[in-house]
Amino acid sequence: DTEVTQTPKHLVMGMTNKKSLKCEQHMGHRAMYWYKQKAKKPPELMFVYSYEKLSINESVPSRFSPECPNSSLLNLHLHALQPEDSALYLCASSQDPLGNSGNTIYFGEGSWLTVV
Amino acid sequence: AQSVTQLGSHVSVSEGALVLLRCNYSSSVPPYLFWYVQYPNQGLQLLLKYTSAATLVKGINGFEAEFKKSETSFHLTKPSAHMSDAAEYFCAVTLPNRDDKIIFGKGTRLHILP
Numbered sequence: 001d002t003e004v005t006q007t008p009k010h011l012v013m014g015m016t017n018k019k020s021l022k023c024e025q026h027m028g029h030r031a032m033y034w035y036k037q038k039a040k041k042p043p044e045l046m047f048v049y050s051y052e053k054l055s056i057n058e059s060v061p062s063r064f065s066p067e068c069p070n071s072s073l074l075n076l077h078l079h080a081l082q083p084e085d086s087a088l089y090l091c092a093s094s095q096d097p098l099g100n101s102g103n104t105i106y107f108g109e110g111s112w113l114t115v116v
Numbered sequence: 117a118q119s120v121t122q123l124g125s126h127v128s129v130s131e132g133a134l135v136l137l138r139c140n141y142s143s144s145v146p147p148y149l150f151w152y153v154q155y156p157n158q159g160l161q162l163l164l165k166y167t168s169a170a171t172l173v174k175g176i177n178g179f180e181a182e183f184k185k186s187e188t189s190f191h192l193t194k195p196s197a198h199m200s201d202a203a204e205y206f207c208a209v210t211l212p213n214r215d216d217k218i219i220f221g222k223g224t225r226l227h228i229l230p
Binding site for chain 2: 004006031040041042043045048050055056090092097098102103104105106107108109110112
């Protein structure tokens with residue numbers, strides 16, 4: 001089973017709302033990732049968690065706040081977003097951090113976010 | 117720094133024809149290479165990966181790719197295209213013992229003509 005599950009699949013939120021995206025994997029993977037993908041573009045890395053600790057933040061605005069409650073769960077808290085933040089948000093995981101040899105990233109189906 | 121270049125943002129082939137999607141990489145050390153496919157409104161799915169074992173790698177759905185160090189290439193092929201192959205394809209690279217990032221190419225949209 002190489003499944004990464006993301007909820008919700010679609011989310012519409014106003015610029016003053018607070019919402020969260022959720023991600024879950026039960027593969028025993030120790031690294032988890034958030035990516036943002038705009039139309040016709042490759043995924044852009046936002047955050048990396050290794051062994052439940054934030055290891056990479058790609059200078060993401062503070063209106064995006066990641067959280068890793070345990071080794072299976074990853075959340076992305078959203079607050080005061082802008083319309084340009086509308087995108088597909090992809091969660092992913094790998095057995096170990098990518099700095100180790102030949103690990104594969106497994107992606108979820110994504111959460112489509114629309115900010116109005 | 118490592119990078120990935122995919123030649124052709126759009127490729128069109130007829131159903132039943134050969135599929136060839138090109139990927140070249142730039143890296144100071146032997147990389148790990150991946151091909152992912154993204155169908156409309158879905159996440160990314162791993163097609164195949166190269167991790168320094170056999171240079172010809174077979175993946176899912178009849179795809180394969182060959183690692184050519186002399187050409188710094190990792191082109192994706194499929195002998196006979198099917199309508200269901202229409203999707204976005206991303207080549208990607210990671211480096212051993214480096215940071216925890218995967219570098220994606222810009223993607224190639226594959227169109228299948230009936």
